[in-house]
Amino acid sequence: MADIYEWLEVADDSRHRLGQPKRIHQASLSVRMDDGSLRVFPAWRVQYDDTRGPTKGGIRFHPDVTEDEVATLSFWMTLKCAAVDLPFGGAKGGICVDPKTLSRMELERLSRSYIRAFHDVIGPERDIPAPDVNTNAIIMGWMVDEYAQIERRHVPGVITGKPLGLGGSIGREQATGAGALQVLDMWVKRQHQEPGDLRVAIQGFGNAGQHFARLAHDAGYNIVALSDSQGAIYSEEGLDPAPILRHKNRTRELKGMVYCDDSVCDAAQTQPLSGDDLLELDVDVLVLAALENQITDANADRVRAGAIVEIANGPVSTGGDRVLQDRNIPVIPDIIANAGGVIVSHLEWVQNRMGDYWSGEAVEKQLRRRLEREANACFNLAEEKAIPLRTAAYIQGVGRIVDAMAQQGTQGYFNGHHG
Numbered sequence: 001m002a003d004i005y006e007w008l009e010v011a012d013d014s015r016h017r018l019g020q021p022k023r024i025h026q027a028s029l030s031v032r033m034d035d036g037s038l039r040v041f042p043a044w045r046v047q048y049d050d051t052r053g054p055t056k057g058g059i060r061f062h063p064d065v066t067e068d069e070v071a072t073l074s075f076w077m078t079l080k081c082a083a084v085d086l087p088f089g090g091a092k093g094g095i096c097v098d099p100k101t102l103s104r105m106e107l108e109r110l111s112r113s114y115i116r117a118f119h120d121v122i123g124p125e126r127d128i129p130a131p132d133v134n135t136n137a138i139i140m141g142w143m144v145d146e147y148a149q150i151e152r153r154h155v156p157g158v159i160t161g162k163p164l165g166l167g168g169s170i171g172r173e174q175a176t177g178a179g180a181l182q183v184l185d186m187w188v189k190r191q192h193q194e195p196g197d198l199r200v201a202i203q204g205f206g207n208a209g210q211h212f213a214r215l216a217h218d219a220g221y222n223i224v225a226l227s228d229s230q231g232a233i234y235s236e237e238g239l240d241p242a243p244i245l246r247h248k249n250r251t252r253e254l255k256g257m258v259y260c261d262d263s264v265c266d267a268a269q270t271q272p273l274s275g276d277d278l279l280e281l282d283v284d285v286l287v288l289a290a291l292e293n294q295i296t297d298a299n300a301d302r303v304r305a306g307a308i309v310e311i312a313n314g315p316v317s318t319g320g321d322r323v324l325q326d327r328n329i330p331v332i333p334d335i336i337a338n339a340g341g342v343i344v345s346h347l348e349w350v351q352n353r354m355g356d357y358w359s360g361e362a363v364e365k366q367l368r369r370r371l372e373r374e375a376n377a378c379f380n381l382a383e384e385k386a387i388p389l390r391t392a393a394y395i396q397g398v399g400r401i402v403d404a405m406a407q408q409g410t411q412g413y414f415n416g417h418h419g
């Protein structure tokens with residue numbers, strides 16, 4: 001961050017404030033299992049900075065979740081919301097759990113207990129959670145219901161990414177993938193390339209990766225490889241994500257894909273591949289849509305992709321980034337590439353507060369307009385100043401945050417309603 005602060009001539013006060021999270025909330029969630037036993041799960045909500053508005057960010061269920069991880073993700077949320085000019089600060093939540101080991105009822109009890117633990121520190125004008133890794137609209141539905149039961153009133157704006165029947169927005173589910181495709185399209189156009197000429201490999205086939213894959217295939221990109229946590233598949237002829245998704249929904253993994261009957265993905269055309277090998281394929285675009293630290297200084301020198309799109313948060317480590325920069329492999333950074341999700345979350349929150357709901361076209365138009373403006377600003381800054389896209393995106397985000405900090409005055413942060 002030092003170079004960004006130097007560039008923007010950020011005052012020491014703001015550097016100190018951006019140097020650590022404003023609040024870290026931790027809880028131990030006691031949950032009754034179906035067999036009558038009790039399990040306790042560590043959980044966090046970290047609210048990094050609320051200078052520009054209520055804090056915003058998803059909740060992750062994963063066995064590797066730690067306080068440090070949640071805090072880092074909350075910092076990136078802060079930068080992301082500012083980089084695309086949303087009136088939000090940044091937060092993130094997490095529970096250290098392997099959700100695949102829980103029954104549906106256990107998962108519901110765990111989700112509701114998260115809200116009971118953090119009820120006092122969230123709210124539509126305070127901190128607004130949303131889905132992230134291993135959480136989805138069903139879980140957001142349980143959570144918003146738990147919040148309403150505690151409050152004894154409807155409060156749909158406390159959580160976004162909800163089911164449509166509980167005040168969710170049309171378009172939120174595909175927003176992250178759709179936004180990432182829009183940003184990639186803009187970048188491809190600037191390189192005077194055509195989607196039909198580009199071979200794409202995608203790591204991660206969950207909410208973000210699936211929608212990206214489907215929309216990119218429809219837009220003419222040639223998807224040659226896909227992976228999930230269990231394995232990867234590859235086809236020189238190109239993969240159609242729709243039947244692959246049907247197979248994954250049936251079997252819960254991509255690995256067995258070679259045995260699929262469907263003509264577009266039969267054994268003759270589709271080869272299994274290791275997840276690590278996917279990262280090193282000779283493709284035009286490598287899309288990272290799984291977890292952090294997938295490209296590091298240990299494997300960045302073996303990346304053969306022409307460009308990388310970060311749909312996941314932090315999939316390229318700082319060391320990996322340095323190697324890719326030295327090798328002139330452009331990285332379209334997470335805080336722009338995956339911002340479609342939080343942009344439509346903002347639209348959902350606005351609709352909840354208005355008590356009126358928009359068509360899919362209206363949501364899509366607003367998403368496109370904001371991303372076009374903010375991604376172009378980032379691309380232009382990177383080009384004008386000959387700096388990496390990530391540096392440009394950080395300058396865009398940090399610049400807005402430190403301006404808002406300065407506008408609060410020297411006392412506001414400590415004595416005002418943000419304290």
Ligand SMILES: NC(=O)C1=CN([C@@H]2O[C@H](COP(=O)(O)OP(=O)(O)OC[C@H]3O[C@@H](n4cnc5c(N)ncnc54)[C@H](O)[C@@H]3O)[C@@H](O)[C@H]2O)C=CC1
Pocket residue numbers: 131132133134135176203204205206207208209227228229230275289290291292311312313338339341342
């Ligand atoms: N869902 C959303 O709206 C947003 C998600 N993101 C980020 O996108 C990333 C993915 O999130 P979601 O799709 O929502 O999660 P998800 O839980 O729906 O899917 C995650 C996918 O990654 C796969 N995966 C995990 N480890 C892997 C590995 N080592 N190799 C290959 N695949 C692996 C899983 O099998 C699964 O397919 C995360 O970094 C998340 O923070 C960012 C912005 C918004």
Ligand SMILES: O=C(O)CCC(=O)C(=O)O
Pocket residue numbers: 056057058059077080128129130131132160161313338339341342343345
């Ligand atoms: O939709 C949101 O509020 C946040 C989604 C999220 O966690 C992210 O962008 O990383």
